[in-house]
Amino acid sequence: xxxxxxxxxxxxxxxxxxxxxxxxxxxxxxxxxxxxxxxxxxxxxxxxxxxxxxxxxxxxxxxxxxxxxxxxxxxxxxxxxxxxxxxxxxxxxxxxxxxxxxxxxxxxxxx
Numbered sequence: 382x383x384x385x386x387x388x389x390x391x392x393x394x395x396x397x398x399x400x401x402x403x404x405x406x407x408x409x410x411x412x413x414x415x416x417x418x419x420x421x422x423x424x425x426x427x428x429x430x431x432x433x434x435x436x437x438x439x440x441x442x443x444x445x446x447x448x449x450x451x452x453x454x455x456x457x458x459x460x461x462x463x464x465x466x467x468x469x470x471x472x473x474x475x476x477x478x479x480x481x482x483x484x485x486x487x488x489x490x491x492x
Contacts, residue, residue: 403470420456
């Protein structure tokens with residue numbers, strides 16, 4: 382299926398809003414890789430020392446259709462709401478405050 386432009390843009394507004402509010406990453410591309418790994422949007426490959434490592438997958442229009450992008454979106458939201466993301470992004474906050482801050486950001490964008 383063709384991608385929904387409004388849905389795609391809303392997803393990236395959410396990612397941008399969380400990035401703008403967080404305290405860990407200076408560069409958006411590093412943050413985006415972290416999001417993809419956390420959401421499990423990866424390909425597992427042999428690493429340089431023989432272990433298995435995750436390589437973030439693309440969500441470009443050519444690499445992910447509408448259904449795949451919606452799956453990615455739901456995985457990202459689940460990761461952001463999970464027990465680790467907010468605590469990592471706002472280390473000075475306790476778990477409940479970090480989770481509440483994440484919920485506030487997500488709610489502001491319809492999640």
